Amino acid sequence: MPTVLEQQIHAPAPPRKWRVDLVVQRLALVGTIIGIWWIASLQMPHYILPGPLRVWQSLRTISANGDLWHNLAITLGRVAAGFLLATAIGLPLGIVLGANKRLGEFFEPIIPVMNTISSAIWAIFAIIWFGVSNATTIFVVFMTAMPLIITNVWQGTRTVNADFIELAHTLRMPHHKVMWKIYLPTILPYFFSGARLAFGFGWRVSLVAETLGSSSGVGYRLRQAADLIQTDQVFAWTITLVVMMAALEMGALRPLENHLFRWKREAESF
């Protein structure tokens, strides 16, 4: 047996190399941005552009008194609720629309129309319907995320390989198993990229919804800080959000994706 090949296969996939020069580059980039920020802040009043130090202090204040974690948890909870709801409805709906040609053709125009409706409009409707409550933000996230998930899953359903279905057919595999063992794995990468997009969008629109129709959450606190001209707090909240999204992406989504789709051959980079 070809042992060389065997070794290659059983060797763990080479992890993305920790390149020292890359780390240095990134640190230099962050340093440059903070430097420019600092120099610029020296020329301006602090309520227009607070300096890095001031923002850092404000960040420590809101994290020390629990304000930060409390509101972050509220917003994250709302985004998660809207997103999970969108997944629970969008995933089966996308599969059904993709698997059934007639239905798909009939409903096709709805998705682009829904995508053109601005999240601000959903927010206004939500306030009319739900008032100032959790439901408002959840609804806006839901209405933004769902079309994205449906579209992607729908597209994924179309790529299901007829050869695999035929194979399952010769094995007389029951229909629900075909769904589970062939449709779902085919759709998963599409679903994943849709869900990712939906989560990112959902997160952003949740802030809009919270500034308009909520009395808690990061969006609400952002607006409050702006109203009171606490610009350093606005900056602090913004930085928190950026850091959290980056951590979520690199700490959870990227590794999960790498694990789920390890069967995909990585294109050799040139």
Add this chain to the structure above:
Amino acid sequence: MVSSGALDVTSPVAERDAITVDSVSKWFPSADGEPLHVLHDINLKVAEHSILAILGASGCGKSTLLNIISGILKPDRGRVCINGVVSEQFKDWRSVSYMFQEDRLLPWRTALRNVEFALEAASMPKAERRRKAQQALELVGLSGFEDAFPYQLSGGMRSRVALARSLVLEPCILLMDEPFSRLDAQTRSLMHTELLRIHGLKKMTIVFVTHDVEESVVLADSVVVMAPRPGRVRERVAIDIRRPRDATTPEVTRYIQRLRALI
């Protein structure tokens, strides 16, 4: 069953034939509107436990014929019987394995899990499924590659995984479309020996398509040569050589020459 006596002429014959292809014709719709006549009046009997090879030029309808026998394609005329039962009424399809011309491995499953796939249609304890799949991979010489994904395997290895997947069901009838065409000569002759050994044990009926005349003579009890456009049976040659057969012996070469002349 109540015997209807002398009038029931089909049943004694049907009992001995695993597969009967009865005046089967097939047309495919084509772009220019004129239906493409792919199979014309095919008649074929495959005795139980025997091995039949189908030879023929590319495009003469060999895969289409296997698709019809496996029941995934309906003939436009004629019918197919499996174990004496008309294929529309035949129930035990899981005892009929079909190894497609393409390997059709699910890219998101490892080699082992791809073999297991065949067993997942029915319900079976996971441990037993795993054990059987493991054995099947061993049989085709791929132990050690259980956890490899299809993209990590060579073409020949992939078709061996596909072979393992069709053997793992321990079928009574095994249909194979160019099963060894992507293997190197050495592995191929190894697989020939292996297939004949399994056949000796399980005695399944085998129908396989090949472009390799030598392979057909070494393996088969009889060889059907098909003619193209429309596909039909040109000749059926019984190979009367005792096994194991050596491709270099004069009697084998004689058959090879005879078949070459027919193609």
